[in-house]
Amino acid sequence: MERVKKEKLKKIFKEYLPYLIVIIGVILIKQFVVSPIIVNGESMMKTLHDKDVMFLNRLSYRFSKIERFDIVVIDNGSEYIIKRVIGMPGEEITCEDGNIFINGKKIKDSYGYGKTENFYYKVPKNEYYVLGDNRENSMDSRYFGSFNKKTILGKTSFIIFPFKRFGNKN
Secondary structure (H helix, E strand, C coil), X not given: CHHHHHHHHHHHHHHHHHHHHHHHHHHXXXXXXXXXXXXXXXXCCCCCCCCCEEEEECCXXXXXXXXXXXXXXXXXXXXXXXXXXXXXXXXXXXXXXXXXXXXXXXXXXXXXXXXXXXXXXXXXXXXXXXXXXECCCCCCXXXXXXXXXXXXXXXXXXXXXXXXXXXXXX
């Protein structure tokens, strides 16, 4: 009787083990490699639209550095926000008459649109200054301050839905 139970358990285990491995694999990939993220709001318009579904690459910054103009997903404590990196650690960011300056040099900001109010910010070490592309309608580093590298979950730029907007948007 005992032997029959063991054989039955062994058969069930063998039969369902591949499914269990697939399920665990999917969970691990979603948690640590790539996961879907939904754009919430219009702060990244014209590049990203409200309700766009994108891939979040969670491994991107384990193997490469965060670069200026990357679109990143940030854990803001109560929500995830999607913004564009403008200022790097240690830089001085200034906006005068809608023009952005990094350490006194004007940058070509082809992503931002709308009136950007004047501001000055010195980015602390290990932090990044982010802005939404829709400068008139974005809660970003002008309101929250800069974000620590640890709060940046990864890079995103690939829209998977809606299909008419499918592709890389960076």
